[in-house]
Amino acid sequence: MAGVIALALLALVGVLAFCDDEPAPPRTSSPTPSATGCVGLLDDSTQECLGPVTDSATLDPAIRDVAEKILVSNREVGAQSRRYVRVVLLTPLSIAPKPAASAMTLEPIKFSLQGAYVALRRANTSSAFGDQNAPAVQLLLVNQGSRQPALDALVPAIVALGDAEHPVVAVVGLGSSFTGTEGVASTLSQRGIPMVGAVTSATSLSAERYSTFHSVSPSNDDYAMSLKDLLDKNRETLPRNGIVVYDQNKDPYPLTLTEAFTNVLKGYLKAPPQAFAGGTVGNPAMPNVFSPVVTNLCNAVADDAIKLQMVFYAGRVADFPSLAAALRERTCRTHPLTIMVGATGFQLSPQQVNLLDEANVSVIWASSADAPGWISKRPGTPEGFADFFKAYHVDEKFPSDNLNDGYAVMYHDAVASAVKAIRMATGRDNLPGAVDVQTQFSNLTLAHKVAGASGTLSFGGRANGDGRATGKVVMYRQLGKTGPRLPADVPPYLTP
Numbered sequence: 001m002a003g004v005i006a007l008a009l010l011a012l013v014g015v016l017a018f019c020d021d022e023p024a025p026p027r028t029s030s031p032t033p034s035a036t037g038c039v040g041l042l043d044d045s046t047q048e049c050l051g052p053v054t055d056s057a058t059l060d061p062a063i064r065d066v067a068e069k070i071l072v073s074n075r076e077v078g079a080q081s082r083r084y085v086r087v088v089l090l091t092p093l094s095i096a097p098k099p100a101a102s103a104m105t106l107e108p109i110k111f112s113l114q115g116a117y118v119a120l121r122r123a124n125t126s127s128a129f130g131d132q133n134a135p136a137v138q139l140l141l142v143n144q145g146s147r148q149p150a151l152d153a154l155v156p157a158i159v160a161l162g163d164a165e166h167p168v169v170a171v172v173g174l175g176s177s178f179t180g181t182e183g184v185a186s187t188l189s190q191r192g193i194p195m196v197g198a199v200t201s202a203t204s205l206s207a208e209r210y211s212t213f214h215s216v217s218p219s220n221d222d223y224a225m226s227l228k229d230l231l232d233k234n235r236e237t238l239p240r241n242g243i244v245v246y247d248q249n250k251d252p253y254p255l256t257l258t259e260a261f262t263n264v265l266k267g268y269l270k271a272p273p274q275a276f277a278g279g280t281v282g283n284p285a286m287p288n289v290f291s292p293v294v295t296n297l298c299n300a301v302a303d304d305a306i307k308l309q310m311v312f313y314a315g316r317v318a319d320f321p322s323l324a325a326a327l328r329e330r331t332c333r334t335h336p337l338t339i340m341v342g343a344t345g346f347q348l349s350p351q352q353v354n355l356l357d358e359a360n361v362s363v364i365w366a367s368s369a370d371a372p373g374w375i376s377k378r379p380g381t382p383e384g385f386a387d388f389f390k391a392y393h394v395d396e397k398f399p400s401d402n403l404n405d406g407y408a409v410m411y412h413d414a415v416a417s418a419v420k421a422i423r424m425a426t427g428r429d430n431l432p433g434a435v436d437v438q439t440q441f442s443n444l445t446l447a448h449k450v451a452g453a454s455g456t457l458s459f460g461g462r463a464n465g466d467g468r469a470t471g472k473v474v475m476y477r478q479l480g481k482t483g484p485r486l487p488a489d490v491p492p493y494l495t496p
Contacts, residue, residue, distance in 0.1 A: 091173035102146035115408030119415035130423025150183025177202030202252035207467030223342025224260035226493035239309035247278030290326035298332035328359035336483035341365035362480030369406030370475035388453035
């Protein structure tokens with residue numbers, strides 16, 4: 001392993017290219033392992049160490065324990081006589097210093113690592129994802145950074161983590177849908193390395209653009225279609241008249257969600273879309289950004305030709321509390337509004353939920369997971385969830401509340417899908433390579449579906465060829481006590 005890390009260090013010495021569309025100060029980076037303990041690139045603008053992580057002591061204490069579990073598992077695999085391959089978990093493993101915001105906060109980072117670790121343990125100790133006697137798996141940690149920039153040196157560093165005896169055969173995770181994520185996906189696909197996104201929903205992240213891309217997350221088109229399905233089937237109880245409120249930043253997630261809402265939900269759109277300048281990971285939005293939008297929403301409520309009842313929100317969760325705060329001060333607050341959202345991990349604090357009630361606003365969101373409902377055996381619970389929950393909560397003793405935002409579930413399924421393809425690609429005498437694993441993703445169907453925690457997943461059969469799983473369960477959840485209520489036991493939507 002020392003030789004592998006040395007190669008990774010050589011591959012990492014390069015120039016940091018910040019590729020997100022958001023404004024940001026010039027960023028410099030320098031390899032300073034002796035001074036800081038950073039074995040990758042030190043991002044001078046945020047003081048984050050990006051690249052491979054081999055020592056949990058370099059990570060924030062909040063995620064250190066679960067990261068160490070993964071590293072210990074890797075050492076156990078390396079010490080045994082069994083053959084093994086390497087999978088890279090590429091995801092944010094650090095946050096920017098305050099007041100700067102980050103793509104992911106420490107809680108979802110921790111939960112993501114927990115889900116990935118549970119999948120790793122199940123892969124190496126059971127036949128949950130294929131022949132237990134097939135090559136074992138190491139899950140190598142690579143920090144994508146709080147802003148997920150597309151580093152020139154990042155993919156070469158990932159490749160350098162493998163060797164002839166223990167190749168890197170897949171990359172999983174990929175963080176959130178940012179411009180930098182697309183840059184990394186492009187480079188990985190050019191190298192022929194299969195990747196499995198966990199929560200990346202931007203429709204622009206697809207196998208049509210990046211040939212080795214796969215994802216266990218619904219796309220933004222899926223989220224829009226699931227909301228249309230919900231509204232179509234509940235015409236008597238849910239709102240009918242809507243408007244799109246969208247983040248005008250050229251960020252893959254809100255950009256493609258806006259397109260999806262506009263194209264799929266046109267029958268429910270009664271007024272022109274409203275734009276706002278959303279915050280970036282470095283600069284969160286303030287409530288006054290939404291003042292012009294809220295004024296227009298009230299005009300649409302009062303207009304007899306529109307009679308606005310709901311808002312399709314195409315922005316990041318981080319900006320939503322500012323919208324809720326602005327809605328609390330609106331002149332038409334006596335008229336309830338329903339906000340429709342599509343996202344993994346649309347979580348608000350109790351104070352923010354109270355803000356919704358004060359604003360006479362409720363949120364209905366299409367979610368890639370609903371662990372609280374699944375734990376209580378809600379109708380539509382995926383068949384594979386019970387086994388996952390036993391491994392997560394009973395065996396590993398992780399708190400069940402950690403599942404609420406869906407990140408643990410989705411990262412588990414990303415690792416599980418990669419392992420299933422690896423096991424199918426393994427020959428009698430030879431270890432599979434990345435090309436072999438990529439080939440097998442199209443065979444993860446019929447008898448070889450992935451028994452994921454979030455659905456029984458099948459790859460390769462999507463009519464649009466975007467590389468995402470079919471059979472993915474999309475659940476409907478609600479926040480807030482006012483306005484129309486989500487029907488009890490509403491059935492989930494399955495991605496086609």
